[in-house]
Structures are given as C-alpha cells and as structure tokens.
Amino acid sequence: MSGRPLDVLEASLGERVSVRLKSGDEYVGDLAGYDQHMNLVLEDVAIPIDGGVEEEAPVEDTTIIRGDNVVSITP
Amino acid sequence: MSGRPLDVLEASLGERVSVRLKSGDEYVGDLAGYDQHMNLVLEDVAIPIDGGVEEEAPVEDTTIIRGDNVVSITP
C-alpha cells in the first residue's frame, strides 16, 4: 500500500491542491488540514476560470469541504 | 493533519459562517454548535440574496442542519 492516500494528503499539507467535487465544482487552495474521512480544510481558496489553473477568481480565505463530496484531489 | 476540519469548526464557534448544501441552498448564520458528523447548529440564520453576503433575508432564529447535506463551510 506504499503511498497510501492519506499519506499523500499528509505530504501535501501547505501545498496548493485542486479538489474536484461530485457536483462538478472545483476548488483550488492551500491544503491546511484533513481527516480520515477526507474532510478537507483549504486556505486562499479560488475557483479556476474556464477550467484553467492559471487564472483564478478568489473566493474565500478558508473553506471546510465535507469529504463525501470529493471525487479527486490533485496536489 | 494540522488544522483538522473539526478543529477549524471548534475555532469558528460564535463566528458567522456560510454553509453550502448539496441541494444548492446556502445558509448564513452564527455557528452555535456542531458534532463529529458535521451536524451543525446555526443561529440568526439568513439566506443570502442573489448569492451576495451583504444583503440577507432573515429566516430563522436557530436551525439544525444534518451533516450529510453539507458540501462546504466557510467561516
């Protein structure tokens, strides 16, 4: 199980991650925390414009995402 | 796991938070309580008008939200 999912999250703390939700929404933010349900804490959150990662519309300082909404997390 | 999701909720007690639900509805209120399922207690609850946080239509004094409806919580 080398590189378990939660280990990768732990290693990504402080890094910018992209989170895709089941609703189709995407959040980009600095990963500030998580738990075993993949509940996430993001900081300096932005929503990508036109699916691009270069331009971002700032949204909120801190956002908690409930894990059961998550499809994928890309550090 | 610095800054776990429930720790951020604990630190947000008494603060105004915005809660997005899977239905697309949004609640804004003072966070008065929560539990490990992210069931929430909000007070002085309002629903943002036109998605804006400035103007709010007052709704209810206290509202319990069942956690499995929650997408995100923004303190």
Add this chain to the structure above:
Amino acid sequence: MSGRPLDVLEASLGERVSVRLKSGDEYVGDLAGYDQHMNLVLEDVAIPIDGGVEEEAPVEDTTIIRGDNVVSITP
C-alpha cells in the same frame, strides 16, 4: 461544541419544530422524540400551506421521520 445538535433537539422536546426533508417536503409538529440518527417523532403534524407557518393543513396525529431524509430542523 457548545450547543451540540442533539442537545438543541433535547431542549426542543415538546416545542413546535419545522422539519425540511431532502424531497422538498416540510413537516411542522411538536417534537415528541428523537434518537442519535436524527430519527424524529412529531405530534399534531401539519404541512404548511404556501410555505407559510400561520396556516397549516392538519395531516396526522403522530409521524416518525427517518433521519436520513432530514435537511434541517428549526425549533
């Protein structure tokens, strides 16, 4: 966690509460019981007319609501 969701339910026993379900339905009734899943027992249940709480169409004496249908409970 001051004012946990289940504590607010406990304090609301005997009071009239409004319960919104995921189906969009709303029940108004006296909260007669609950459990840790937010399964609820309502008495003197009514369904609000036109979303108003003043006028109510009486429905049933007692109704058990399974908790996983609940979006929010407003005492």
Add this chain to the structure above:
Amino acid sequence: MSGRPLDVLEASLGERVSVRLKSGDEYVGDLAGYDQHMNLVLEDVAIPIDGGVEEEAPVEDTTIIRGDNVVSITP
C-alpha cells in the same frame, strides 16, 4: 429523548400504519415487526387509492420493507 422513534414503533405493533417511501410509494398495513434499521414487516398490506386511506386496493399478505427506503411512518 422521551418517545424515541423505536419506542413509538414498539407501541405501534399490531396497529395499522402508513409508510411513505422515498420512491413516493405508500404502503398501509398492520405493523408486525421492525428492527433498529427501521426494516419493517407489514401484514394485510394495501396501497391507498388516490392517496385516500378509506379505500384500499389489497396487495399482499405480508411484506418486508427495507428501512433505508422509508421516509415516514404514521401509526
């Protein structure tokens, strides 16, 4: 938690109950059994005609309903 949901079910054994499902279907029958998941056993089951409880189309002698389909139970 006076009048917990399962206590109300226990007190309703042998009584005629109306069960609403997430599919919108409704069953009326004598409550012959249940368990902690709100799985139910109904006997002399009927489906209300035009949503009325007076006229009923008989359906089956005994029906087991899996609890996760249940919205509400009205004794």
Add this chain to the structure above:
Amino acid sequence: MSGRPLDVLEASLGERVSVRLKSGDEYVGDLAGYDQHMNLVLEDVAIPIDGGVEEEAPVEDTTIIRGDNVVSITP
C-alpha cells in the same frame, strides 16, 4: 419487535418470494439464503410479465441480489 424482518426471511426459506428493487425491477424466486444486510440468494428466478405473478419469463437458476438494492420482499 415480534416478527422481526430477518425472522420473517428465515421463515420464508424455500418459499417463493417476490423482490422489488429500487430500479423498479422485480424478481420472483425461491428464497435460498440471505444475510443481515438483506443480501439475498434466489433460485429458479423469473421476472413477472406485465407485473403479473401468474406468467413468468424464466431468467436464471440462481441469483445473488445485493441488499442495498431491495425495496421490499413479499413471501
């Protein structure tokens, strides 16, 4: 809890049962086994024609149905 759901299933072993699924599909077969999740084993399985129980189109010798698909089981 007299006549709990799983007791009724136990008493129905070897009998012909009708199983309604959340998809709307219906299976008729001899109940050969079950477990606590209401996973079922049916034998001599048929699908009712026009919703009738008299005429049946034979389908399979043995079918395992995962319990979370089940709405109701009628012995």
Add this chain to the structure above:
Amino acid sequence: MSGRPLDVLEASLGERVSVRLKSGDEYVGDLAGYDQHMNLVLEDVAIPIDGGVEEEAPVEDTTIIRGDNVVSITP
C-alpha cells in the same frame, strides 16, 4: 440462512458469472475473488452483445468491481 450470499460466491469461484451494475452495465467473467463488501475480481471479462450471453466482446483480462455498484450476481 442456508446458502448465504457469500457462501454462494465462495462456491462460484472459478466459474463464469454475470454481474449487473446499478449503471445498467453488465460484466461477464470468471469469478477470481471477492470480499465481504461484494467487491469482486473477474478474469477474462466480456460485455454481452445485445444482452446475449452467447456472443461476447472481450474487454479486459482482470477487472476489480467495487461492491456498492452491484445489483445482482448470477453464477
């Protein structure tokens, strides 16, 4: 509980099974493994053409199916 669902799966190891998913998709393959969640391992997997079991379009050597997608398994 004679002939429990997992016992039938155990007895079907190495046999060709047909698996119907909630999406409506169907997989046919040799059952190479399973676990208590009904997660499955199929080998020499094919997808039936026109719902028939005679003609099959080969798809993959080995496929793991997550159990919560499964409707039924027919050995």
Add this chain to the structure above:
Amino acid sequence: MSGRPLDVLEASLGERVSVRLKSGDEYVGDLAGYDQHMNLVLEDVAIPIDGGVEEEAPVEDTTIIRGDNVVSITP
C-alpha cells in the same frame, strides 16, 4: 476468496491501471497506493481520448481518487 480484490490491488502497485468512475469519467495512471476503502493514488495520470488506451491526454502528476466514486479498476 482466492485473489481478493485488495490483494489484486496490492499486486498491481506500480502497474498502469484504468479506473472507471460513477460519473462516467475514466482515469489511467500508475497505481502508487490504495487503502481498504479503495481510495487510490495514481501517478502520471492521463484521460483516454475517445475511450482508447493508446492515445492519452496527460492530466496530472499525482491524483488521489476517493474510493466511493470507483466502479471498476482494471490493471
């Protein structure tokens, strides 16, 4: 239970796998990790073009997929 699903995942570490999600999306990547929920870590992730495995559009270096989105994994 020879060849349990998680054993097949363990044996597939480092190999290229194709993951189909409930949304219909498909990811192809090197399996770098997993856990008992079938949460997955993929590296050198690509999305197949026109459903083909030959041509791939590169997407991300590393992606964590939450297990409850997974339909099937093909090593």
